[in-house]
Amino acid sequence: MPPHVQRLREAADRHRPAQLRAELRSAGLRVADLGSVEGPAYLLQDVAERMADPLGRTVVLETARAIERVPGLLGIGPHLLATGVRPT
Secondary structure (H helix, E strand, O other): OOHHHHHHHHHOOOOOHHHHHHHHHHOOOEEEEEEEOOHHHHHOOOHHHHHHOHHHHHHHHHHHHHHOOOHHHHHHOOOEEEEEEOOO
16 A cells, blocks of 8 residues: 555544444534445455446445445445534
8 A cells, every 4th residue: 555545544534333423413413314435345356347337337336325324334334424414
């Protein structure tokens, strides 16, 4: 791994789903949504080839969509995306 990528990985915040929810709440935000960005696709050694093939792409994307908000599977992917809403 190139040194600059390693430094970015070491500096990045890493959250489990519950930790991210707690961080948003501690900032005074209501958690409106929380999902996994890639799901398990990052584990595929041939993800580029699958995404280039229409059927393979469909399988990868439908799998990600099917589990992106399943509470017990949120942490399977390397990235989470949360939406926090400031209470009115």
